[in-house]
């Protein structure tokens with residue numbers, strides 16, 4: 001049967017006032033949750049790549065001359081090691097800048113607190129436990145006060161937090177989908193009961209359930225498309241606002257949170273999926289509710 | 295699919311009860327031949343609408359057997375009902391016009407349901423509108439039509455798709471005698487084109503106009519058929535030796551009045567009905 005005729009079987013009202021809004025809010029929230037989760041994912045994997053082979057050596061020694069000597073020895077030994085790709089002693093000025101927020105301006109002539117020297121190094125492979133132990137014993141003789149840490153270790157809790165945030169986003173998306181399906185179900189059921197008398201007449205004149213499902217589906221289609229597009233725009237706007245807030249921090253880590261095209265594809269799929277789910281739910285609801293004994 | 299000699303409807307010992315109440319139809323057996331004209335009469339509450347509901351596939355009998363168009367209606371899947379309903383035209387006792395649709399759209403509804411294209415609709419719908427004298431009310435919603443006008447829309451909707459069988463429940467209840475005659479002649483014309491017609495009515499005048507019609511009379515849910523026109527199998531096919539037995543078995547449930555087997559006078563049907571009323575619809 002032709003679509004246009006099917007629509008003339010029931011009054012051409014839309015699903016009702018709140019339906020496009022409900023769909024818009026759902027889509028906006030899902031876009032936001034998806035965008036956030038994907039951003040976190042990018043961020044975590046970029047950070048992981050950067051940090052996987054990085055180690056920091058601290059030379060904790062109160063005497064500045066001894067500290068200087070051990071630092072030089074550390075740099076020399078590490079540079080000589082063939083499994084170390086790059087070594088850099090963090091200059092004093094950088095250290096001061098790092099600590100300034102906590103300790104205030106430091107007088108280089110008479111530092112009130114002994115500050116450890118730092119040497120950053122990047123390994124060829126990942127900074128595994130065994131690798132750290134090997135380097136520690138390498139430094140033991142010439143730089144007894146050196147302490148090695150894999151940078152990834154410091155960020156362990158951060159990665160764990162990111163993982164749980166991603167789970168949270170997934171649960172959120174699932175809950176929003178469930179709520180959306182429920183809303184469409186209720187609206188379709190409502191449409192059926194409002195038009196119960198007409199539907200009975202259509203049945204008696206030989207109309208079948210699929211014709212009625214098409215009418216309800218068509219009414220839902222308008223609402224779903226309007227709601228999804230509006231929600232998508234809202235969600236993107238929110239994502240962009242959040243993104244620019246983070247970008248303002250100019251943190252190296254957050255800069256890695258940029259989404260690649262695959263992520264954008266997933267985000268664009270959100271309103272498309274929302275429309276499809278709304279239409280399928282409407283159809284399924286009608287066919288299920290109309291299937292009754294004669 | 296169906297032999298041309300096959301009855302269009304065959305009911306065998308059909309009973310109907312709503313919920314757990316007592317039966318409103320019991321032991322109804324009849325066979326309606328394709329192309330004939332039937333009147334269904336009986337007092338208010340006798341079960342006319344209930345029997346028609348079974349015929350227009352809105353109600354499943356609670357017992358008995360039922361064949362229509364050569365198909366067993368009690369065992370077909372629900373998904374096949376629409377295809378049979380589209381072969382029927384129905385005038386509901388309460389019209390059942392769709393409130394939000396104009397007279398035009400109500401009349402067009404069966405064609406739209408059957409998938410007729412929009413540009414092929416206008417002509418038949420306008421024809422029907424003028425047939426029932428409502429061209430000037432085409433755009434009116436049912437609520438703004440008089441009772442008789444609504445009834446005419448309901449009739450136009452029932453006949454527009456040229457159904458194999460037309461089932462009309464008190465189709466002239468709300469119109470003046472002239473309009474009633476006009477509508478009857480519409481049914482007659484349709485009948486001439488081959489449509490089987492079943493009309494439930496109280497109106498003996500109407501019955502009197504159709505001397506060829508077979509009259510079915512319901513009395514407290516039982517079908518009276520004193521001369522056996524509604525019997526099944528058709529008389530000719532009945533095994534000769536068992537005829538007596540068959541007649542005796544069917545006697546309690548079937549009754550009949552048939553116009554053309556008596557005399558050809560104008561008032562023969564009505565006379566039969568009236569005579570039968572006096573006798574209390576016993577067998578002659």
Ligand SMILES: Nc1ncnc2c1ncn2[C@@H]1O[C@H](COP(=O)(O)OP(=O)(O)OP(=O)(O)O)[C@@H](O)[C@H]1O
Pocket residue numbers: 312315318336337338339340341342343344345387
């Ligand atoms: N849906 C229903 N539920 C319960 N009882 C019903 C229902 N419909 C009809 N009845 C009962 O069945 C009996 C037959 O009703 P029906 O409507 O078939 O009578 P009718 O011959 O068409 O009467 P009328 O000439 O007044 O239209 C009545 O006693 C009625 O009360």
Ligand SMILES: [Mg+2]
Pocket residue numbers: 342343344387463
């Ligand atoms: Mg009735």
